[in-house]
Amino acid sequence: MSVLSRRMGARLAVCAAVLLLGLGAQAAPKTFEYPASLAPKLSGLSPDERAFIGDAAKLESFGLTPERLSIEFEARDAAEVKAYVAGLLSVVEESRFHEGDLGELPLNPEASSFNGGTVLRPAILDERTRDPGPISLQRYLHQRTGIPTFANAPVAVRKEDLVAGKIEVAFVGVPLDMSSGYRDAKHAPTTLRVTDGLVGSDVDAQVDPTLVLRIADYGNLSVDNMSIERTIGHVRFMIADMVSTGAVPFIVGGDRALTYPDVAGVVDTLGKGKVALVSFSPHPDAIADFDHELVDAIAVGRVLSEGLVEGKNLVQIGLRGPQAKAADLRRLADQGVRYHTMAEVEKSGWESVMSKALKEVTGGAEGVFISFDMSVLDPGDAPGVGRPVPGGLTMREATPLVRRLCAETRIVGFEMLDIAPIMDPTYKTAMNANRIMNACLSGIALRKEGLTKPGYLSPVSLGAKR
Amino acid sequence: MALRKKTLAGVLLASVAMLLAGVAAQSQGLPPISGRDVTNAVEPVTIPEDLQAKLSVLPKEKLDIIRSGRTSRYVRPERMFAKLRTISGPQMIAYIDAILSVTDAGEYKAGRDKPTISLNTKSPQFNAWKVLRPQTMNPKREAGPLELGKYIGGFGGGGIPTFANAPPALTYADLVAGKVDVAIVGAPLDMGSGWRDALHGPVLLRATGGAGGNDMYSMINPNTELKIVDFGDIAMDNLSTERSVRHVREVVRDIAKTGAIPIVIGGDHSLEYPNLAGITDVHGKGNVGVVHFDSHYDIGRDRVHLIDHGQPVYRVISEGHVPGKNYVQVGLRARGPDAKTFQWMRDQGMRYHTMVDVERRGWDAVMKDAVAEAKVSAKKLWISFDIDVLDPAFMPATGTPVPGGLTMREAQPIMRRLCAENDIAGIDIVEYAPYLDTSYKTALNTNFLLNACLSGIAMRKKGLTQEHYLSPISSMDRPAATAPPPPPPPKPATATKALPPAKGTRR
Numbered sequence: 024m025s026v027l028s029r030r031m032g033a034r035l036a037v038c039a040a041v042l043l044l045g046l047g048a049q050a051a052p053k054t055f056e057y058p059a060s061l062a063p064k065l066s067g068l069s070p071d072e073r074a075f076i077g078d079a080a081k082l083e084s085f086g087l088t089p090e091r092l093s094i095e096f097e098a099r100d101a102a103e104v105k106a107y108v109a110g111l112l113s114v115v116e117e118s119r120f121h122e123g124d125l126g127e128l129p130l131n132p133e134a135s136s137f138n139g140g141t142v143l144r145p146a147i148l149d150e151r152t153r154d155p156g157p158i159s160l161q162r163y164l165h166q167r168t169g170i171p172t173f174a175n176a177p178v179a180v181r182k183e184d185l186v187a188g189k190i191e192v193a194f195v196g197v198p199l200d201m202s203s204g205y206r207d208a209k210h211a212p213t214t215l216r217v218t219d220g221l222v223g224s225d226v227d228a229q230v231d232p233t234l235v236l237r238i239a240d241y242g243n244l245s246v247d248n249m250s251i252e253r254t255i256g257h258v259r260f261m262i263a264d265m266v267s268t269g270a271v272p273f274i275v276g277g278d279r280a281l282t283y284p285d286v287a288g289v290v291d292t293l294g295k296g297k298v299a300l301v302s303f304s305p306h307p308d309a310i311a312d313f314d315h316e317l318v319d320a321i322a323v324g325r326v327l328s329e330g331l332v333e334g335k336n337l338v339q340i341g342l343r344g345p346q347a348k349a350a351d352l353r354r355l356a357d358q359g360v361r362y363h364t365m366a367e368v369e370k371s372g373w374e375s376v377m378s379k380a381l382k383e384v385t386g387g388a389e390g391v392f393i394s395f396d397m398s399v400l401d402p403g404d405a406p407g408v409g410r411p412v413p414g415g416l417t418m419r420e421a422t423p424l425v426r427r428l429c430a431e432t433r434i435v436g437f438e439m440l441d442i443a444p445i446m447d448p449t450y451k452t453a454m455n456a457n458r459i460m461n462a463c464l465s466g467i468a469l470r471k472e473g474l475t476k477p478g479y480l481s482p483v484s485l486g487a488k489r
Numbered sequence: 490m491a492l493r494k495k496t497l498a499g500v501l502l503a504s505v506a507m508l509l510a511g512v513a514a515q516s517q518g519l520p521p522i523s524g525r526d527v528t529n530a531v532e533p534v535t536i537p538e539d540l541q542a543k544l545s546v547l548p549k550e551k552l553d554i555i556r557s558g559r560t561s562r563y564v565r566p567e568r569m570f571a572k573l574r575t576i577s578g579p580q581m582i583a584y585i586d587a588i589l590s591v592t593d594a595g596e597y598k599a600g601r602d603k604p605t606i607s608l609n610t611k612s613p614q615f616n617a618w619k620v621l622r623p624q625t626m627n628p629k630r631e632a633g634p635l636e637l638g639k640y641i642g643g644f645g646g647g648g649i650p651t652f653a654n655a656p657p658a659l660t661y662a663d664l665v666a667g668k669v670d671v672a673i674v675g676a677p678l679d680m681g682s683g684w685r686d687a688l689h690g691p692v693l694l695r696a697t698g699g700a701g702g703n704d705m706y707s708m709i710n711p712n713t714e715l716k717i718v719d720f721g722d723i724a725m726d727n728l729s730t731e732r733s734v735r736h737v738r739e740v741v742r743d744i745a746k747t748g749a750i751p752i753v754i755g756g757d758h759s760l761e762y763p764n765l766a767g768i769t770d771v772h773g774k775g776n777v778g779v780v781h782f783d784s785h786y787d788i789g790r791d792r793v794h795l796i797d798h799g800q801p802v803y804r805v806i807s808e809g810h811v812p813g814k815n816y817v818q819v820g821l822r823a824r825g826p827d828a829k830t831f832q833w834m835r836d837q838g839m840r841y842h843t844m845v846d847v848e849r850r851g852w853d854a855v856m857k858d859a860v861a862e863a864k865v866s867a868k869k870l871w872i873s874f875d876i877d878v879l880d881p882a883f884m885p886a887t888g889t890p891v892p893g894g895l896t897m898r899e900a901q902p903i904m905r906r907l908c909a910e911n912d913i914a915g916i917d918i919v920e921y922a923p924y925l926d927t928s929y930k931t932a933l934n935t936n937f938l939l940n941a942c943l944s945g946i947a948m949r950k951k952g953l954t955q956e957h958y959l960s961p962i963s964s965m966d967r968p969a970a971t972a973p974p975p976p977p978p979p980k981p982a983t984a985t986k987a988l989p990p991a992k993g994t995r996r
Binding site for chain 1: 531562563564568583584587588590591594595596597599602603604605606607608609610611612613614615616617618620621622623624625626628629679680682684685686688726727728729730731732735791792793794795797924925927
């Protein structure tokens with residue numbers, strides 16, 4: 024650890040402080056008294072080193088606790104103990120950015136089509152002219168197969184098509200494939216287009232959103248699957264552009280990183296503070312620190328830290344699994360974020376959690392954006408996802424909440440994220456994802472029909488009095 | 490990988506040029522490598538006579554851009570001219586302006602476009618992804634490969650899955666102390682353009698059988714003849730190939746410095762670039778030849794990113810790590826290269842054996858040529874093995890499969906032969922995507938190919954380097970009663986030594 028000798032000293036205190044932030048350790052450091060028998064061995068440590076081994080939060084990233092450390096020290100002499108602690112501190116130092124590290128990743132400006140993927144085709148360059156408006160690709164009047172589109176909807180190529188068709192809901196695929204888990208989200212838009220579940224009414228509401236609402240398939244947005252960073256700007260611009268037509272974007276990812284450009288795009292058009300975010304995911308995705316500008320695990324955190332959505336307007340549902348750490352949850356709570364873990368569902372039951380969440384969302388911001396990370400569902404219902412976590416919601420729990428949110432609040436955007444079709448041999452994940460989106464469409468249709476009574480269900484389906 | 494749409498005329502023109510210059514080019518000396526992409530060069534456009542008068546109303550600078558050919562990337566000239574014949578006046582001006590505007594938007598423009606991707610250098614975790622675990626945290630031990638076997642007999646391993654059932658080594662000091670011949674290291678880079686999941690390639694190949702143990706063709710067990718270790722995985726930043734490959738280069742270089750042969754298990758094929766950069770850091774530029782098995786040519790360039798799994802060959806050759814004349818490709822059959830790129834390959838002096846060549850001459854003839862070319866190319870040989878060179882019947886679990894590939898019975902002998910008949914600098918085996926491998930046959934076949942090479946390296950260590958050596962014990966039937974007895978095996982003692990199930994032998 025030559026770096027240690029070179030760079031220790033004054034920097035250490037700074038680094039240690041920064042590391043504390045890095046680990047998101049807001050908790051008061053736990054104090055631990057090392058056994059008196061170790062005192063002679065520890066006497067050679069500097070005050071910084073002594074403080075470091077007394078801080079459980081700092082030791083955590085080494086997979087160490089003070090208790091474990093005292094066992095390690097027992098087997099070592101004083102010099103070895105000193106070297107051990109110096110080794111830990113050198114890791115802190117080496118983890119930082121240093122002069123000469125690659126802080127800017129080079130691209131190839133000589134590439135003949137540097138921005139080629141994201142240049143939109145002007146109508147004047149079309150081979151043949153046509154009037155603006157959504158185009159149905161169905162050959163027959165009643166057809167279930169053929170060229171697949173989201174919800175069998177007609178295709179809108181350009182913004183003018185959305186405007187001319189007075190489109191209320193525009194589906195768009197964003198095949199970003201950079202999940203930190205199993206990667207295959209790039210195939211999700213195509214897979215959801217070719218699988219059933221998105222069209223028609225359900226028995227609960229007895230409303231057919233594909234009839235009530237004007238829906239279009241806006242195709243896919245161009246992404247750079249070698250760099251999230253290079254993808255953010257275009258997605259953000261295109262979503263903002265879609266929202267400016269009055270259409271509600273239904274974004275089919277792509278991985279969870281999209282939450283940031285998706286929400287940012289909606290907010291760019293509607294205004295900061297005007298949008299509430301309901302996040303369905305086992306992952307808070309708000310870890311404190313990262314070396315890249317964006318990745319799934321920090322997407323929600325960035326929405327907050329940039330003030331796109333106020334903490335009080337963020338509700339997280341379904342948290343569980345190892346990413347939902349106490350330090351991160353505390354930090355979210357400090358910003359006014361409301362979260363509902365599966366632990367809460369286990370204790371209070373889904374009905375109670377659902378009504379609490381609905382109450383928190385309604386009457387807040389003007390519009391609501393729903394981010395639905397498919398892994399919020401149990402892997403039994405959704406095996407084909409990038410970051411599965413057992414013990415999740417069932418379809419029977421998630422569907423009514425989504426329908427109610429979409430009926431009882433004003434939806435300004437919806438995203439369906441992190442589906443990995445390759446992990447979905449039975450296509451049930453795809454079908455369930457389509458059903459979840461259908462539930463939201465139903466809700467929006469109910470709202471349009473004026474059926475916004477809390478928890479509305481069709482009287483016919485409930486077996487109303489004959 | 491990337492498919493470049495060409496006009497028919499362009500392809501024809503290039504084909505004719507290739508026919509004229511092609512055969513001669515292969516025997517010529519190496520032309521200086523420009524470092525620039527050949528497909529980046531735009532072809533000037535001539536405005537047809539019948540349109541010249543009509544277009545003369547346009548400003549000269551606009552016409553110049555069209556004449557330069559830059560706009561041809563967005564609207565094909567013949568299509569543009571056909572349209573221009575049908576429109577005039579403001580419509581024509583708007584049409585031209587639209588073409589110029591998409592051209593401008595598509596090209597890099599300083600000040601408007603960012604030529605780099607910024608990282609968060611303020612992060613205290615900036616380098617955490619590749620920071621080493623201090624060895625002081627482990628119990629004190631003598632340097633050398635670790636012994637994880639729980640039992641003194643049996644099959645070894647002790648339950649912890651490792652490459653080829655080899656013992657793990659953690660540090661370069663372990664490689665030196667253990668006089669390690671071969672260090673197998675995982676490199677879970679997951680940025681491929683097709684189905685991803687190369688991330689899980691190394692762990693799945695450790696967890697499945699097929700590598701390690703007796704090779705019947707040579708009757709050699711590489712685990713007993715060689716000191717092989719599993720050197721763990723190389724750290725990756727799976728949000729950036731650019732960042733990852735720099736670290737891979739360091740690790741490959743440092744393994745080779747110990748004298749061990751690095752075998753890199755991917756991961757996607759971008760790895761070939763840092764592998765060869767790292768190995769030539771040690772052996773010297775130009776001293777390592779390459780045999781590259783792949784269905785794809787991987788000479789992509791003129792892309793926004795400077796490295797991805799379709800570009801490693803371009804980087805390796807254009808940066809001079811391996812001269813084109815020392816580069817042999819086997820198994821090409823994907824959509825690329827186009828005629829222009831074939832020409833570029835010939836200009837570099839590269840040798841290639843496409844599946845078209847196999848269809849024409851048969852595998853034995855192609856293998857003979859490829860092995861012969863590898864032998865004369867340089868002092869040492871690197872094998873870059875993209876498993877999609879095999880037919881998807883054998884390797885369904887790979888990111889970008891292409892039908893019509895090699896069989897295992899074609900690939901195994903050439904791997905064994907190359908590793909026995911050359912001084913191997915190292916190899917990589919890349920592009921295994923386990924989530925597509927429901928039967929695990931891809932893992933089994935990949936591990937068998939690894940073992941074929943390990944056996945070859947072991948054969949060389951024992952001096953069995955003659956052309957296409959096969960063990961007399963396993964390759965011949967008992968002699969007929971009237972026939973003269975077959976020549977005895979070179980060292981009967983050796984053959985029997987390999988027989989008892991040694992530590993590391995798989996069931």
